[in-house]
Amino acid sequence: MGIDFHNKEIRDSYTSRNAHNSWIEAISKLVPIKDISKALDIGCGGGIYCKALSDMGVDSVTGIDFSEPILEGARENCKEYKNVFFKKGNAYETGLDNNSFDLLLERALIHHIEDLHACFKEAYRVLEDNGFYIIQDRTPEDCLLEGTNSNIRGYFFELFPKLVEKETKRRHDSQLVIEKLKEVGFKEVTELKIWETRKVYENKEQLVNDLKERAGRSILHDLDNNELDKLTNHINQSISIETNIVEKDRWTIWMAIK
Numbered sequence: 001m002g003i004d005f006h007n008k009e010i011r012d013s014y015t016s017r018n019a020h021n022s023w024i025e026a027i028s029k030l031v032p033i034k035d036i037s038k039a040l041d042i043g044c045g046g047g048i049y050c051k052a053l054s055d056m057g058v059d060s061v062t063g064i065d066f067s068e069p070i071l072e073g074a075r076e077n078c079k080e081y082k083n084v085f086f087k088k089g090n091a092y093e094t095g096l097d098n099n100s101f102d103l104l105l106e107r108a109l110i111h112h113i114e115d116l117h118a119c120f121k122e123a124y125r126v127l128e129d130n131g132f133y134i135i136q137d138r139t140p141e142d143c144l145l146e147g148t149n150s151n152i153r154g155y156f157f158e159l160f161p162k163l164v165e166k167e168t169k170r171r172h173d174s175q176l177v178i179e180k181l182k183e184v185g186f187k188e189v190t191e192l193k194i195w196e197t198r199k200v201y202e203n204k205e206q207l208v209n210d211l212k213e214r215a216g217r218s219i220l221h222d223l224d225n226n227e228l229d230k231l232t233n234h235i236n237q238s239i240s241i242e243t244n245i246v247e248k249d250r251w252t253i254w255m256a257i258k
Helices: 021-030 048-055 068-077 116-126 154-159 161-170 174-183 204-213 218-222 225-238
Strands: 038-042 060-065 084-088 101-107 127-137 187-203 243-257
Touching: 021 048, 021 127, 021 187, 021 243, 038 048, 048 060, 048 068, 048 084, 048 101, 060 068, 068 084, 101 116, 116 127, 116 174, 154 161, 154 225, 161 218, 174 187, 174 243, 187 204, 204 225, 204 243
Parallel strands: 038 060, 038 101, 060 084, 101 127
Antiparallel strands: 127 243, 187 243
């Protein structure tokens, strides 16, 4: 079990929402967006954050992903954005020119990456001098916060301890990330924690349906359909509000400068 990113059935799994203002505000505080002309999003998924960067005023945005079906979904999702481009590649080998971007985003990517040094080295290569590198991912500590009316993800691990081992094993310790960034030459590495609003649901039914689709939640592909039903029932019973459910995810952001 587990997600197959090359399965055509997940083509639109990472296109079903928009980046929230909480994310836009956090990035705007880190990076002088008005000075950014060329941005790169590695592991771009369905292009959600490519669209956000364009909307923030970046002149040209390139999205890289290793899955052709997901790229097909991204191209469809961003078809109205004439300054957003997509290319097949991966975090170790983008196939892009040296020193060609002034902002590089890797959101929800590095937990799929085993060799951080190689990943960060490629990022360093394609960034211009003084370019900004934004990594957004979860540390093991971020993952295991208890479930609440907003931290829906916390219930996954509360109900299924088997997911805890997988989740903590694939997440990188913050200190390791910082060490690897400095190892390849990045300077001025900073870290911050954010709660990013993932989605707002009118009612519990909308939330439950979203969970059952597994959309944008790769960890749920490790549950079979019966387990997923058990999880959605548990969440339905655990959440104490009926309407206007604001789902938020805890993230760590590392910002480094070349």
